[in-house]
Amino acid sequence: MGSSSPAVAHVTPDLAAEHGLSSDEYARLLEILGRAPSLTELGIFSVMWSEHCSYKSSKVWLRLLPTEGPRVIQGPGENAGVVDLGDGDAAIFKMESHNHPSFIEPYQGAATGVGGIMRDVFTMGARPVANLNALRFGAPDHPKTRHLVSGVVAGIGGYGNCIGVPTVGGEVNFDPGYNTNILVNAMCVGLARTDRIFYAAAKGTGHSVVYVGSKTGRDGIHGATMASAEFNDDTEEKRPTVQVGDPFTEKLLVEACLELMAGDTIIAIQDMGAAGLTCSCIEMADKGGVGIDLKLDAVPTREEGMSAYDMMLSESQERMLMVLKPGAEEQARAIFTKWGLDFAVVGITTDTNRLIAHHNGVTEVDVPIDVLANSAPEYKRPWVLPDPPGAIDPGDVAAPQSISGALEAMIGSPHLCSRAWVWEQYDHMVMADTVARPGGDAAVVRIHGTNKGLAATADVTPRYCTADPREGGKQAVAEVWRNLTATGAEPIAITDCLNFGNPERPEIMGQFVGCIEGMVEACTALEFPVVSGNVSLYNETNGQAIPPTPAIGGIGLIPFIAQMARIALTAPEQTLILIGEERGHLGQSLYMQIVLDAKLGAPPPVDLKAERRAGDLVRALIREGAVTAVHDVSDGGLLIALSEMALAGDIGVTLAPYEGPLPQHAVLFGEDQGRYIVAAEGDGQAILARASEAGLPARVVGHSGGDAIVMGDESVFPLALLRQLHEGWLPGHMSTI
């Protein structure tokens, strides 16, 4: 190892600016080091202080989120969150964005997003058991949309299918606000035993730091920095910053890591994701209170002549860093060799609290770890939150020419049509534990070898967040809670993926703050803590930001999968009951957007107390076996929810007459929150009584049977036609060139 000080290689303030550091930040770097940085050190500071890695604009607000609860084993701050599922089972999960790379190179961007989030989960000792994703694309007819949809969907499938982890759920939406900044948010849920969870803290000195997985190439250098800046007209030139995924290697890495984790060999383990070797070294050393000396000459490389700068900043995929217990090296090496993966001792933990990297006999890096890890800039950026628009009276929203015409337009629209074209490209059944497939309120996978179920879903309604960030943030959390509840699950915890525009603009920062405040309110009221998450800012192009999109991924526990509800109607002559208050709220509804081509008024308010009462009642009814099908009422309102239940079960519905004061279209298409439809044998009186006891409005909204949606005398809408509209739009659109 060389003992010379880092080479001072012409680092200038201009070069620092090119690395995305502000002049203040560069001055701070000089102060910390007491000298000019080497080029590699500059690269290290720039990635560690990038928005993507440091959360410098968001940290101050993220601290407000509730992160604790009786089932929380590990909240935010580790690779993923961990919750207790009882009987020694733990779920480990997280959602993360891969927006910028997916717009530039949709297949690889999405694929590596899936690969990255799975590594976050298995690095903690969990076998990944379910993948989900939340995807937002631009207007369907935007020239790039088809290309991006097919590339992203193929990329997600290409990676997840190969690894053999089912992709069971998520959401796909279209809005012109995402024309030049699509969102690809990938979520992974894994299962582990509570006594076999692995963390990143590299405690103890003199231990081997081991590199496993793929070789390091020059791909993805500065990916984290790229993800921390806006796009402009030169976006195409950023293609080389996108990483390339190799799901086969990741599959081998999962199996090798889990095999090694079955023994007692690992002190700390961390995947190499954003900012690669740099970030993983710093996080492990910082959490363990140690230093790390790296011998970069030992790093397995894919290309000749890679510099220290390249190796420290590469974001090559499918790599992990571990600190092994003394004497465990040969056992570990044998496992990785069996799986055909690289295994190299690249360093040692020290008591210096510094990250020191040597290459070709030169000390290329010598930086203090705690400062680098913990003194990233933290900004309380200025923000403004405009007054939300006022609520619109249902009577002031125009009625459609006919209800069946509105139903036709809505069910076959890009917003409400079937997503089967997407999920049929994902293997959603591998592992043979998918007990509720995509298309329901939440997907459910059986906890392998048990009769317990793990429900998972991802949701947010960006048009609500745009109109009123606070209500939108609240609604996103509430809808996730509701979707989990609709399967019979006890909602446990969430992960979030907060996608916004440029935080340096006060109106964007205001959206962020509003959404966070709404989320805090809902998480607190529903006792639904945040255990992991990710922030993606700068989702804008030439000053045009995306709609605020705080995607929420949630999981819940079903104690016995036999007591699980699905949305599909199961038999004719059953009574359909709506639980929850009908207020006919049409502001920001899909009815307004699709039928009236408007986005006006306040979004529907969420009454969190009523939300909780309704959910607790529905969950109890499911577990008692009192209901045969359950669906929450959300986008599109009551008539769309009933149609979805009818289509899923291939059984028609006859609507009961409504005798209240609201206009018919407000009853059928209003998006009032906190509502569920339940189907039951008999006349449903017992359920109405239960609702009344719980202080919840409820009424019979129809009966199952026949092969059509029958609405009074006015119209009969055949299911076959409804199905054609619902299932036809997406494949039809995607096959049009």
Add this chain to the structure above:
Amino acid sequence: MKSSVIVFPGSNCDRDVAVSLKQLTGHAPAMVWHGDAEVPDSDLIVLPGGFSYGDYLRSGAMAAHSPIMSDIVAKARSGVAVLGICNGFQVLTETRLLPGILMRNASLKFICRDVTLRVERNDTIFTNRYRKGDVIKIPVAHHDGNFFSDDETIRALEGEGRIVLRYCDAGGEASGDANPNGSCANIAGILDKSGRILGLMPHPERLADEALGGTDGAPMFRSLLEALH
């Protein structure tokens, strides 16, 4: 019944089929690493689904040259039953234990959904617990399931009754619309000449448990138990 499930790097339905074998035949299979030289004494060898070697080069092509394969070919020729599911079917065509090739789906897309299949024969070791003409529902999940062979081979498969499973509609009609991947003659599964080797694209292990939404795959495992116990 003694069975072995071969685990290639990239296999991902090895556990699923092992669970079905255990549940439905009462005997847990041996899990055999592809790098081993020999398959333990077995009545049935299963080549599971997945992406052996990442499906790089061509699906099943590299697995066909794994160290374990020469013993599998030898045992198959001596009459040990072999079941190749999905990627396992692709491996069997690559080793030439079964004819034809599995090309990219006609849609060019990965397809994962339930399909309906017509059971063409119930006098095989794989299908004796079905009735001839049964229409069963089990899923497919593949990118390369489009069975292709020259006309002569297809005629031979037809003539020798070696097409055991065909994609069909709910009424049992092997129509073009019911063909998910463009396979010649709606072929979903074929036998070798001895009748002891079956390759099929659909996954019987994925619908062999009521909790998963169906059990039409279960009789295949029970058939094997009946024939090989």
